[in-house]
Amino acid sequence: MYVVFLLIFQCLWGDPLPSWSEGPNKLAILQLVEESKNLLDHEKIAVFDQDGTLWVEKPYYTQLVYALENASDKSSMDPLKLTEGEIAELIVKTHAGQSIQAFDQKVANWLSSALHPRFKRHYTELIYQPMLEVMRYLEKNGFNNYIVSGGGQEFIRVYSDKVYQIPVNRVIGTAGKVKYQEGQVFKEKEILFINDKAGKVEGINLIIGKRPWIAFGNSDGDKEMLEWSIKGKFLVHHDDPLREYAYDNDSTIGRLSHELMEEAKKRNWRLISMKEDWKIIFP
């Protein structure tokens, strides 16, 4: 059935998602966008988790790699044993005491040289082509795309526009407190809010002020955001050890628990198989 729909659709309008295999998940995205044509412009909001949803998060979150290289007592830390809260604290602490401008420059420099240990490519190249296609397709249909990440807002802002074509005002992330002084904004040591789990909904409420229509995530940290979203609810499942990684319930980084997978099934949320649904992974 969906093959017929897809064939007709692509015949009429071309294929907006060429990296997606024909199947129910691709169809679901196309149908959602068709349905969205009745929405008012300001209702067209799509939210995307970043780590593990838009780019690689293994073996560690990119920002954690950066923070560890900048931490004063890095020797004693096992990045795989840090809780999400400890990671947020480490990140905010190692980034504090500098102006946002200086921080931006430092991160941009680091990103232009650091390489991923397995793929030997820049971290900003390890983004998922199929998700880029979804973002461009939604945009073309009037959607405003937002990144809603547990990662640091200012960190993501450094490259969001260049890498995802998402402007800085549409990046919602864990935020440290800042202080305006003598014409500059400085990063401080305290956390303003942690944008994870229920915090993602609270962050969306703060910055967008509306419920999203479509949400993409990949881990337990995205559950509340998907739940609160109105219509499209997608979870990227990392099941492709050859081309990327395979992990879910037993991973500390990007954990997707059996419980959430069960619940997703019950609620008819869509589990995207990287192995089956994505013809290619990276651009």
Place this chain on the structure above:
Amino acid sequence: MYVVFLLIFQCLWGDPLPSWSEGPNKLAILQLVEESKNLLDHEKIAVFDQDGTLWVEKPYYTQLVYALENASDKSSMDPLKLTEGEIAELIVKTHAGQSIQAFDQKVANWLSSALHPRFKRHYTELIYQPMLEVMRYLEKNGFNNYIVSGGGQEFIRVYSDKVYQIPVNRVIGTAGKVKYQEGQVFKEKEILFINDKAGKVEGINLIIGKRPWIAFGNSDGDKEMLEWSIKGKFLVHHDDPLREYAYDNDSTIGRLSHELMEEAKKRNWRLISMKEDWKIIFP
């Protein structure tokens, strides 16, 4: 000189600011917009304080009137003696413990019935027509307008779209913490951040992530926001006791100190005279 420019401008393109008297302030706005045509779209950001800049703030901030009517121990409070911090706390406290949806409904109901003590009109009718014209004119020229207010973000969101045509995601205000629970977002008792003075810059950094190009304010609470903005810096001066109010250095509500007026003069910030510059005040 400016009369000639204005005449030619209006002859060619019509008058986008009909409620503004011909003079250097009107000219400055028109010229700024002309200059902005070289900017990239995402650089076109204009920020507006609300109380005293977009609508009447005397005898008390509208939201303070609302909060006082909802406070449990209102009898003991003299609204004119409250500091900005005490006002923020009172507001956050009296608004806490309800879902944002319920709060929205309550505020909307109140706004549809409450009348201003002097003008006997709804508070949302006591907005400044000349500022509406500025907002529409900027918008037409590609600007994104934001409200950046010391008032409560959720309070302003209730009417921002209807009254100012500013969507909820472009309202930056003092924010209380919220909690997502069972599908709803609830207001809590604690303040997340106070969007006043340096806090306005910090709030803009959090939500927009860029420096504004044009800023409009009216009081000492707007100084840092104007300072941080790149180009246009305007202060509305309340000098019209007949049609509105006259106050500056000696007012607790919306204080515009002699020092700031002096500084504004030195830095070439524009002081808008309600009496001289505005042909009409309310729509």
